[in-house]
Amino acid sequence: MSEETLSALLDGECSPEELDRLLAEMERSPQLKGAYSRLRMAREAAEGTRVRKGQPCICSGVMAGLDEAPLPVSDKVTDLDSRRPARSGRWKPFAGFAVAASMGAAAVLVAMPQVQQRGSQAAGSFIPQVSSPVSLPIPVVRPRNLQMVSAEAEQEDDLSGYLMEHNSAAASRGMGGTLSYARFAAHNAVYRPQSEEQP
């Protein structure tokens, strides 16, 4: 199975027959499923995320946190959309606990500095939902250490992956409390950094 075929699956460009054949093959082959998963994660990481209108997700909390938090002083702001490469009109869908958790990686990266400035007030505060797609004004400031930013992104990616894996491993063994069923179905995910300490 070529990467092109999996890529076509991701892009929604497979015919119904191809789709059925691919899905059947993925059921039989964990390796193929793994390859598809890696490709999808790589694609999402490369393309970034978009917020669906009305979708309750991690982004709502992050966006609300950003709205409330004072931005660092800067005389230049850049619209996030203008920094992204042009894409097709189709939005990349996100649904479910797992996907919402994976979104946390990117979202928390954006929110982290502001939330930390707010200190303990951030944790436990009520987070309204976002009602429409949002373009964030991004202050143009030079990162203190580019390597550090990259490392944090990787660590947040790891954490999102761990959250998914934990949920899957626990649920498939009938553990993880009584509400994981409803939580999964409701695709609830609110992911907030609480505190940070240096190692």
Add this chain to the structure above:
Amino acid sequence: MRGRALLGVLGLALAPAVFAADPAEFLVRIGEAARGSNYQGVIIYRGDDMLETMRVTHRFRDGMEHERVQSLNGDPREILKENNKVICLLPKDRKLTMNLPTPKALFPALSPERLQQITQVYELRDLGTARVAGRNCQGLAIVPRDQFRYGYEIWADQDSAVPLKVSMIGREGEVLEQMMFTEIEFPATIPDEAFRPQLAPGETRQVVQMVENPPLPQPGVVVRAGLQLDRLPPGYRVAFREMRPLPNGRGTVEHLVLSDGLSAISVFSARKTGAVAPVSQRVSQMGTVHAYRRQVGTLHVTVVGEAPQETVRMIGDGAKPLATAEAPAAP
């Protein structure tokens, strides 16, 4: 008259004695009923700051479990389950299947061993009776005996023992998370048509797989324990342990699942190759799930679980590298 009295006594004797036995037996029966009953109704789920409504149809026939969960808010979504096979349907008729990705049922099935493990760290209390979704229910509180876990309140139908209301309770008695049937019926049979999805092909939006299966251990990978846990909260045991490679050959990660019988906590310890930046020590929260990560020597340790912050911190702070020992088998 004597005949009527006899019928009455007989009726009482034949009535489902859901809670007449001790609470532990009731708890087991709840788990069995959630899986082995026919029911359909509407569930409200409240978690953190969200509210969701779902229609649930569940059938158990000839040893096979079928279930359909339809979201009633926002974009249409459906989850179809047939035993362990799960299909998540979102608009545009895309479907992807997974082997074991989602929770088994409304309430987990409990073996006698697991029940014994639970009663060591939780106290089971009878909450009396109340009405939920128009049904008479029996209440059961699962109260933690220490501060390392959350508690639960379960209200189960007196006739069927299907749980109709489940709440997760914090240490101050606050409700952290809750699901409740607002209406429910228990049909003797549910036709196959009830499990056919309603999302028509060619609808407007796209569908995506909801949960990834964790990568399978690959042959040729050296399985050697890298982590030792010095401090575990009472009642938690290792239920599962595996070593797997990180994507792109970036190293290996060991995954342990700890459980006290009800709640589960995962411990991941990653040993990465190449240039690796130090990990910031940090606690994160996602609803009732806490995550704690820290660096221990060359290991990146991450503890994730549906437990109070102190619990995941305690486990993470007690983690240390075990350089040479082979991995002990999970009990």
